[in-house]
Amino acid sequence: MSPTLPRSLRRRLAACVGPEHVVADPARLLVYESDGLTQYRQAPLAVVLPGDTEELVEVVRAVHREGIPVVPRGAGTGLSGGALPVEGSVVVGTARLDRILELDPENRLARVQPGVVNSRLGVEARRHGLHYAPDPSSQSACTLGGNVAENSGGPHCLKYGVTSRYISGLTVVLDDGEVVELGGAARDPATGLDLVGIFVGSEGCFGIAAEIEVRLLPLPGGVRTLLGIFASVEEAARAVTGIVAEGLLPAALEIMDGASIRAVEASVYAAGYPTDAGAALVVEFDGTDAGLDEDVVRAVACCRDAGATDIQHTDDEGQRTRLWQGRKKAFGAMGRIAPDLLVQDATVPRTRLPEVLAEIMAIGARYDLHVANVFHAGDGNLHPKILFDRSDADELDRVERASKEMMQVCVDAGGTITGEHGVGVDKQKYMRLVHGEEELAAMSAVGAAFDPRGLFNPGKVLPEPEPA
Amino acid sequence: MRSAPEAEEVAETTAPILARARRVLRPRTAEEVVEVLAGARADGLGVVLLGGGGAPPPLAPERPFVALSTAALSGIDLYEPGDLTFTAGAGTTLGALEDRLGREGQWLPLDPAGGRARTLGGVVASGLGGPLQAGFGAIRDQVLGLTVVTGDGRILRLGGRVMKNVAGFDLVRLFVGSAGRLGVVVSASLRVFPRPRAQRILLLEGAGDGRQREGLPYAARAVATAPVVPSEAVLLRRPAGEVLVVRLTGSEPVLDAEQARLEEAVGRPFQTAADPEGWVERMAGRIGEGEGLGARHHGLPASLPERWTAWVAAAPTATLHADVLGGTLRARLPADAVDETVPHRWRGLAREDSAPVLFDSVPAGREALLERQGWGTARRGAGAGGAEGAAALERRLREAFDPHGSLAPMEYAR
Numbered sequence: 101m102s103p104t105l106p107r108s109l110r111r112r113l114a115a116c117v118g119p120e121h122v123v124a125d126p127a128r129l130l131v132y133e134s135d136g137l138t139q140y141r142q143a144p145l146a147v148v149l150p151g152d153t154e155e156l157v158e159v160v161r162a163v164h165r166e167g168i169p170v171v172p173r174g175a176g177t178g179l180s181g182g183a184l185p186v187e188g189s190v191v192v193g194t195a196r197l198d199r200i201l202e203l204d205p206e207n208r209l210a211r212v213q214p215g216v217v218n219s220r221l222g223v224e225a226r227r228h229g230l231h232y233a234p235d236p237s238s239q240s241a242c243t244l245g246g247n248v249a250e251n252s253g254g255p256h257c258l259k260y261g262v263t264s265r266y267i268s269g270l271t272v273v274l275d276d277g278e279v280v281e282l283g284g285a286a287r288d289p290a291t292g293l294d295l296v297g298i299f300v301g302s303e304g305c306f307g308i309a310a311e312i313e314v315r316l317l318p319l320p321g322g323v324r325t326l327l328g329i330f331a332s333v334e335e336a337a338r339a340v341t342g343i344v345a346e347g348l349l350p351a352a353l354e355i356m357d358g359a360s361i362r363a364v365e366a367s368v369y370a371a372g373y374p375t376d377a378g379a380a381l382v383v384e385f386d387g388t389d390a391g392l393d394e395d396v397v398r399a400v401a402c403c404r405d406a407g408a409t410d411i412q413h414t415d416d417e418g419q420r421t422r423l424w425q426g427r428k429k430a431f432g433a434m435g436r437i438a439p440d441l442l443v444q445d446a447t448v449p450r451t452r453l454p455e456v457l458a459e460i461m462a463i464g465a466r467y468d469l470h471v472a473n474v475f476h477a478g479d480g481n482l483h484p485k486i487l488f489d490r491s492d493a494d495e496l497d498r499v500e501r502a503s504k505e506m507m508q509v510c511v512d513a514g515g516t517i518t519g520e521h522g523v524g525v526d527k528q529k530y531m532r533l534v535h536g537e538e539e540l541a542a543m544s545a546v547g548a549a550f551d552p553r554g555l556f557n558p559g560k561v562l563p564e565p566e567p568a
Numbered sequence: 569m570r571s572a573p574e575a576e577e578v579a580e581t582t583a584p585i586l587a588r589a590r591r592v593l594r595p596r597t598a599e600e601v602v603e604v605l606a607g608a609r610a611d612g613l614g615v616v617l618l619g620g621g622g623a624p625p626p627l628a629p630e631r632p633f634v635a636l637s638t639a640a641l642s643g644i645d646l647y648e649p650g651d652l653t654f655t656a657g658a659g660t661t662l663g664a665l666e667d668r669l670g671r672e673g674q675w676l677p678l679d680p681a682g683g684r685a686r687t688l689g690g691v692v693a694s695g696l697g698g699p700l701q702a703g704f705g706a707i708r709d710q711v712l713g714l715t716v717v718t719g720d721g722r723i724l725r726l727g728g729r730v731m732k733n734v735a736g737f738d739l740v741r742l743f744v745g746s747a748g749r750l751g752v753v754v755s756a757s758l759r760v761f762p763r764p765r766a767q768r769i770l771l772l773e774g775a776g777d778g779r780q781r782e783g784l785p786y787a788a789r790a791v792a793t794a795p796v797v798p799s800e801a802v803l804l805r806r807p808a809g810e811v812l813v814v815r816l817t818g819s820e821p822v823l824d825a826e827q828a829r830l831e832e833a834v835g836r837p838f839q840t841a842a843d844p845e846g847w848v849e850r851m852a853g854r855i856g857e858g859e860g861l862g863a864r865h866h867g868l869p870a871s872l873p874e875r876w877t878a879w880v881a882a883a884p885t886a887t888l889h890a891d892v893l894g895g896t897l898r899a900r901l902p903a904d905a906v907d908e909t910v911p912h913r914w915r916g917l918a919r920e921d922s923a924p925v926l927f928d929s930v931p932a933g934r935e936a937l938l939e940r941q942g943w944g945t946a947r948r949g950a951g952a953g954g955a956e957g958a959a960a961l962e963r964r965l966r967e968a969f970d971p972h973g974s975l976a977p978m979e980y981a982r
Contacts, residue, residue, distance in 0.1 A: 206793065206870040229795055251734050262732060264741065265709045280957030286921045288866035288896065289706075289745060290696055293962050297708055297741030301734050318795045321825075341650055347673050347762035388796060391822035447730040451650040479731035480651070519732035527735070534735050538722050542968070543737045549964035561736060 103188040105145040109166050113148050113190075116158045121196070123147040132191055135176045135183040136238075137526055139440070139490060144171065144185035151196045153213075153271070153279075153310045160308065161277030163190045169555045172304040174214065174246030177238040179443055180524030182250060182303045186559055192308060194245045200224055201311065208316045209268065209285055214245025214309045221314070230316040233260040236520070237428065248309050251301030253520030255352040255427075256384075258478035260317075262520070264300040269313035272299060274306070275551050284313060298546060303522050304557040306550035320351075322389030324396045326413040327423040328381040328403040329374055333357050333473070335407045336379035337454045340477045342402035343383065344450070348395055352384040353478030357457075360430045360472040360485070367436055369429035371422060374410070381408075381477070382427050430474045431485070438470065438487035442499060446507060448515030450480040459509045460484050467502040469495075481519035482510070507533060528563045537566065585616065589635035592618075596640045598754045601717040605752070608634050609974050617748045617975070619659070619690030638689045641754055644668055646729070653712060653729045655757040658689025675763045677704035679800070679852035681898075689753040695745020698852050702893035703799030703817070704761060708744045713757035716743055719750060719970020729757040742965065750969040764817035767799075769847045770827060770838035772812040784812045785873035787834045788892040792869050794833035796826045801892035802851040803876065812892070813847055814838070861906045862899065863914050867922035869895040878917050883910075899924075 105124055113122045123129060124146040133141040145168070150156040163170050173183040173193045185191050194215035202211040205228040212221060218239040221232045235254035236242055242252070248270070253262045269284035283289075283296035299306055330336040336355045343350065356364075358378045365375045373380050381403065385395045396413050403411050414420055434441050448456050457473060460482070464471030470487040484506060488499045507517050507530045517523075517530040531540065544562055548554075586592055590613060595601045608615045614633035642659035649672040656665060662676070663684030669675050679698035680691050691697060692714070697707035704710075713727030727733055727740040743750055774784035788803045791814055799817045804810065814830065816823050831837050841847045867875055872890055875897050879888055883899055890897040901910065917924055 204870075207868045209868075251738070253732050257732065261705055261709050264738070265705055274957070278957060280961065282958055282961075285895070286866070286868045288864060288922070288925060290694065290747075290864065290866075291925060292958070293749070293965060294695070294708060294741050294745050295958060295961055297744070298738055300741075301738045305737075318797060321795070344650060344652065344762075347765070349762055388818065388822045388825050390825035391819045394819060394821065447732045449648060449651040449653065449730060451648055476732075481732050514728070515730050516728050516733045516735045518735050519730070520734060522734050523736060531736060534728070536725070539724055539726065539739075540736075542718075542722070542724055542739060545968040546737055546739065546742065546965065549961060549968055 103145060105190070106166060109162060109168070110146065112162045113146070113159060116162065117148055117150050117155050121149040121151070123149075132173070132176070132185060132193075135173075135178045135181060137179050137181045137184070137524065139442075140181050140184050140525055142185045142187055144189050144191040147173075147191040147193055149193045149196050153197075153273075156192070156197065156308065156310055157273055157277040157279060159192055160273050163192075164276045164553075164555050167553075167555070169558050170308070171557050172245070172249065172308045174243035174249070175217070175238070175241045177242045178246060178250055178522065178524065179445065180250075180518065180522040180526040182522050182524040182557070182560065183246075184525055186557065194243060194308075197245075197310070203228060205230060205316075207285065208318075209313055210316055211311055211313050212244055214243060214248070214312060216244050218242050218244060218247060225316050226319065228316075229319055231319050232314060233257075233266060233317055234263045237431070244312050244314065245309050248300050248312055249302065249304045250520070250522045253476070253481065255354055255476060258353055258476065259349055259351040259386075264297055266315045267296055267300050267312060268315050270296050270299055270309050271311035272307045273310050275553055275555060279310070285315070299550075301522070302547075302550070303524060303561050305547055305561055307556055320386035320388075322392050322415065323351075323384065323386045323420065324392045324413060324415050325420040325423050326383040326396055326399055326403070326411065328383070328408040329377045329410040330379040330381065330406070330408055332378035333457055334454045336381040337457075337477065339381055339403045339406035339408065340453075341451070342405055343399050344478075346398050346402060348385075348398060350383050350395075350399070350478065351386045352382065353476070354382040354427050355473075355475055355477040356380050356427055356430055357473040359470070360434070360474050361426060363437055363472060364426045364430055364433040367429070367433035369425060369433050371425035371429070373426045377409070380426060382424060427474065430472075434472060434485050434487060439489045439491070440487070442486040442488065442503070443521075444482070444484040444486065444503060444506060445518050445521035446482050446510040446515055447519035448480045448482065448510050448513045450478070452513040452515070453477060453480060453482075456482070456509055456513050456515070460506050463502050463505045463509070467498040469498060469502055471502075476519075479519070480515065504530070523561045525560060528561065531561075531563045585618075586635055588633075589616065590632055592635040592637055594637045594640040598715055598717055598723045601636070601641075601752050601754060602721045602723065604634070604636050605717065605719065605721050605974055609972055615974055617693070617752060619687035636752065638687060638752075641689070642687075645755065646757075649674060651729070652760050653731070653757060654760060655713070655729060655755060656688055657755045658687060658692070658753045660688045662686050662688065662691065669760055670763065673763050674760045676710070676758060676760050677701075677799070678707055678710075679848070681852065683849060683852045688756055688758075692744055692753050692756050693746065693748050695747070699800040699802050699891040699894060700815075700852075702801070702891070703797060703815075708741055710758045711740055711744050711756055712759055714740050714743055715754040715756075716751040717754060719975045720972060723754075724751070727757070731759060748975055749966055751975070764799075765819050766823060767815060767817045767844060768823045768827065769841035769844040770814040770816065770830065771841050771847070772814075772834065772836065772838055774810040774812070783873075784810050785876040787836065788812050788890070789870065789873055790833040790835070791830055792872075792892050794830050796829045798826070798830070798893070800851060803872075803888070803890040803892055804850065805880065805886075805888035813841075813851055815848065815851065860900055860902045861910060861914075861926065862901075863924045863926045865897045865899070865917065865922065865924035867895050867897070867919065869893060871895075871919070871921070872897065875917070875919070875922075882913050882917055
């Protein structure tokens, strides 16, 4: 018999957050059965949506008192199953914890609740001439709490870095509702361990962030966007190598391959990229306006030297959106080609990109799978996309086997199994490709320091211990 | 412990602590580090970690100890300019790295106190990369991977050498800035940056009083809130007077445009330094050599003018150095100017949100001047129980990596 929510706990939760914010009706639980990685599904006992920190603390305490695990959930846009409910768990959603508590332009800081949507903070910061740099492609939906849990990246982290660079302090709710303050911009960074740094990217396994202090940056004075069209991915990659060798530091360096271009151009998102192209490269520079035109001239020369067949660039916001269109809509466009889409995620040293891509395409061909590539070329972060139909058991099996081989290729090239999507449940099976038993044991010990009973998102990230 | 070679020559700044060490060992590999730790534990000795001797030395622990020097763990193992990453041993000096990276037109934008003589391992362990971090990101954001030996003698290979990596909990971050409390950094992989095409040092000198609204601390605030981010900005007070130093990097048109923006924000023209490298050194600088009393007083950048003014009043003869964008103020007084009232007065400068951390480099025999400092606990808006919870977490994490307290005697002077 599947476990059910104890009636007394349900009453206590309803009394705490209001009955309308406790979801236990099977039909309403359906939407919480998975996150962005839809091949895994599991219904929780219930979903609880606290409205403030006190309620959050009370909910965690009440659920943990029963020895029931808590699975934190932001917007559910994650791509590794981080917010996938664990069997017999209570999902604690942050949807109602969506207040920007403080915006401090003097210190370029903001204090927010975990349910604040990434792009909404951007809009608020903009009023003060500031911006929040990390921009995962789901930024119009994903939450800052989720970004903290996953240490999210985005196309602009080549220059700006990932989420962890921008999180200066956290108020976290740990086991049994204990509230702990970690870090803070006012605290001397030399006076203790970087508890904020280890909490960021812990994928909901340590606790739930109740308040997040983030660093903001002044808006760049100007932006220039360049689109180069190439006959092959190798040529586009050579342009990137040239740009790096020139000493340029673009905000973004994005490549999409011919398969991705054709998918976009066949969709409602058509951006006008030539469908016979082998690759498109988007280069973006931002910063003090006076230097940008020179950067563009030098990048154009790099593209031309690498064999670009067409180069467009712009400083106009509308034009910029158009040049980015193909890149930003690639995932959506893929979605219409096949019933299912697996977006893989791995990182390799940048100089190994061309050979690794060739091997990935060869693996796809060997398993008779449709593979397309979009990637953050500047930092070596690949996103091979595999199109398939989950109702075809044989194809699903081929997807699994091809994915594993792709991971191995990336690891062999000196890379890793995930650059920005996280491990969740999807990559646990690959963790031993990059970590030894000592390292896994150390991670487990760190997890236990935060969550001694293993009641936050259990069974995620770390693989099952090897049988002795 | 027997196989690791013993050190022969000794850097002057580490001499006082080395004089008290039972032995000074220079392991050449991670395995030899394991041996040193095991040997020390078997003999009931503590272990003090030493970098190249360019940093202020750690405070001498009370119990007998051996010194573990990372000097022989040096050298660049891997450097791929096209990847913008390198891997090097902990004992590699920043100077050696700067020279090698410079040949490829790249650099490591860090300027910790002590500059080129500092070791990579020491800077990683301290987590303090200097005021240049404002423009390029903190050292904790630049470290991609580490090989460490934990206090209980396990060799761990953490992270990797790729720019983005979320494969498991980020133990790299835990070790960066851990001041050797969890283990010994053996080697590190970091990201590097293209070296800027040009740089310019802007100077604004003041009368030295700093209290009037038009004083330098307020000009510094104007720089910190202007719509450009300089690579670094430092406020210095030396016997020669007060000066605000701003470093811009980029192409010439960028430097011109940013200088104009900053002058507009400050409302005064800057001077351009004739000897930029000299100022670069002063910005990174240790603020005084030899014996003396030092302090760090971190706080939010917006509170800098108030803190600065309070320090000028309380320590009129001290050298002061403030990272304008980062918010850390440092003070230093030579030993002959320190009497027993000074530590008391300096501690009195604590504010609601931040307290100074005092340290000394007064060698053996004069330590009564200053009681040993614990790790600071000042934090913003700490709720009831918040700080205790963080301390408990730190305790549990130390137990996970150094359960026998082998590294416990070490207290970094900052």
